Amino acid sequence: MRIPQIQISTTDIQMDYTITKPFQQIKQPKANLQISQPAATVEINTTNAKLDINMDQLWRDLGLKPNHELIKEYAQKGNQEMLKGISKRVREGEQLMQSAGKEQGRATIQNIAKQNHGPQRSGPYNIKFIPSIGSVKVNIIPGTTDVNIEQNKPEIDVKVNKPQMDFTYGNVSGKMIVRPDVQIDVIG
Numbered sequence: 001m002r003i004p005q006i007q008i009s010t011t012d013i014q015m016d017y018t019i020t021k022p023f024q025q026i027k028q029p030k031a032n033l034q035i036s037q038p039a040a041t042v043e044i045n046t047t048n049a050k051l052d053i054n055m056d057q058l059w060r061d062l063g064l065k066p067n068h069e070l071i072k073e074y075a076q077k078g079n080q081e082m083l084k085g086i087s088k089r090v091r092e093g094e095q096l097m098q099s100a101g102k103e104q105g106r107a108t109i110q111n112i113a114k115q116n117h118g119p120q121r122s123g124p125y126n127i128k129f130i131p132s133i134g135s136v137k138v139n140i141i142p143g144t145t146d147v148n149i150e151q152n153k154p155e156i157d158v159k160v161n162k163p164q165m166d167f168t169y170g171n172v173s174g175k176m177i178v179r180p181d182v183q184i185d186v187i188g
């Protein structure tokens with residue numbers, strides 16, 4: 001007896017795929033940055049120095065005095081010399097008066113003449129420096145300088161930009177070239 005046999009033959013599927021890859025692009029724009037530095041505030045206050053030079057004594061030492069001082073000085077000297085002259089004449093007159101009648105008149109007049117003979121020196125002479133030391137007086141008042149600096153902080157303005165993304169989805173599409181098939185045959 002013959003047993004029938006089953007014969008199975010298959011055909012595999014064949015596909016043609018078209019694949020579009022996904023695309024992604026990311027751009028990061030630079031941040032917007034603005035920096036400004038305000039200038040510092042500088043304030044300078046000064047007081048001027050003062051120099052005072054007093055040369056009055058120097059001019060006096062050189063004999064250059066104001067007219068009213070010279071007139072006053074010469075008047076005082078003239079008054080003193082006049083008083084000296086009066087006292088001298090009174091003294092000489094008293095000497096003559098006391099010797100009168102004693103026959104000493106001639107000797108008294110000779111003594112008075114000897115006293116009045118020639119210039120009288122005041123003493124030993126020495127070198128005198130003109131102007132005198134310290135005749136110019138200098139007074140200095142120093143000036144001052146105050147500096148105030150007020151610094152200003154920098155002004156920083158930052159704007160961060162978000163990233164820019166561009167995304168395209170991928171796609172897969174397929175087309176069947178050979179359809180699958182199963183054939184079953186019975187032999188025998």
